[in-house]
Amino acid sequence: MDDFKFTQYFEKEVLRKRPYIKKEWCIKVIKDPLKMEPQEHNRFRFWGIINELEGRVLRVVTLQDKKTIHMLFPIRGSKRET
DSSP: OTTOEEOHHIIIIIHHHOTTOOHHHHHHHHHSOSEEEEETTTEEEEEEEEGGGTTEEEEEEEOTTSSEEEEEEEEEEEEOOO
């Protein structure tokens, strides 16, 4: 998966709580975000649309390097209008 990595927290907690999530979706959001902004503690937030989730928006949080994925949040009520 290119040179992207995942924190232990992501592997053990995020995927356990949301087993339907695919790591490829996180990478897609980071590579082609709708929006990106810095967050406290040297982290970054990325938002992107995932067509495989019926066009829902995911927010992905990375560490400072923007390559280590730490958290993921499906945005409730977010659905792209077609």
